[in-house]
Amino acid sequence: MTIIQETKTQNTIGQMVANNFRTAEVFRKHGIDFCCKGGRLLADICRERNLDMATIELELAEKTAAVTPISEDAYQTMALDALVEHIKSVHHTYIRESIPPMLAFLHKINKVHGERHPELAEIYDLFEGCANELTHHMVKEENILFPAIKKLAAASNSGAAIAPFYFGQLKNPIGMMEQEHTIEGERFFRIADLTSNFTPPEDACTTYRVAFQKLEEFQNDLFTHIHLENNILFPNALETEKKLMG
Ligand SMILES: [Fe+2]
Numbered sequence: 001m002t003i004i005q006e007t008k009t010q011n012t013i014g015q016m017v018a019n020n021f022r023t024a025e026v027f028r029k030h031g032i033d034f035c036c037k038g039g040r041l042l043a044d045i046c047r048e049r050n051l052d053m054a055t056i057e058l059e060l061a062e063k064t065a066a067v068t069p070i071s072e073d074a075y076q077t078m079a080l081d082a083l084v085e086h087i088k089s090v091h092h093t094y095i096r097e098s099i100p101p102m103l104a105f106l107h108k109i110n111k112v113h114g115e116r117h118p119e120l121a122e123i124y125d126l127f128e129g130c131a132n133e134l135t136h137h138m139v140k141e142e143n144i145l146f147p148a149i150k151k152l153a154a155a156s157n158s159g160a161a162i163a164p165f166y167f168g169q170l171k172n173p174i175g176m177m178e179q180e181h182t183i184e185g186e187r188f189f190r191i192a193d194l195t196s197n198f199t200p201p202e203d204a205c206t207t208y209r210v211a212f213q214k215l216e217e218f219q220n221d222l223f224t225h226i227h228l229e230n231n232i233l234f235p236n237a238l239e240t241e242k243k244l245m246g
Pocket residue numbers: 087091092138141225229
């Protein structure tokens with residue numbers, strides 16, 4: 001059943017979040033409390049606050065739409081420039097869109113439950129550090145490494161000569177990116193440890209559950225993203241550079 005149908009069958013906000021935690025990001029964006037006031041209906045809230053229900057329903061449908069997975073073989077055979085665009089549009093966008101709601105959820109649960117669960121403060125700090133580092137990391141990829149890889153791909157297609165990169169060989173920026181991937185991967189292992197593998201305590205409120213589900217989803221996306229770069233994009237780019245530049 002889609003979210004729109006669920007709304008029509010009069011599910012509460014809390015039930016919608018319990019059915020699919022991704023809806024929480026849409027409610028947060030519109031300032032709708034799905035946690036302490038989760039027993040209310042979306043239609044009633046929209047009427048009271050003069051919010052456009054159709055817009056919110058569309059956003060809910062977009063957030064919860066199923067994504068068709070791409071096979072490992074398809075990644076392996078994807079052209080370098082297409083893989084760069086895929087990583088940017090899927091994984092870099094996912095990180096940028098996820099950071100604000102995740103910081104808000106983690107901040108809230110630390111404020112409300114931090115006394116009984118002191119690990120929440122460390123989880124917040126770890127995620128905030130990860131968010132800051134990844135933001136810089138992606139800018140470096142998008143401004144330095146990815147344009148160089150796209151230049152190589154274009155030269156490889158056209159057979160045109162290519163001037164040396166100002167940073168020397170591709171292995172220099174790639175080595176730096178790989179080091180940063182290792183640091184963020186380890187940081188997420190620590191988060192997985194502190195959250196008992198993203199398992200909320202029995203008495204956890206809705207926001208607590210959403211925060212942990214979102215952390216797990218973020219980790220899975222990050223590991224796929226790092227796999228695509230470390231194991232497919234970077235080796236293929238190095239091989240193309242070797243063929244073209246010796
Ligand atoms: Fe990346």
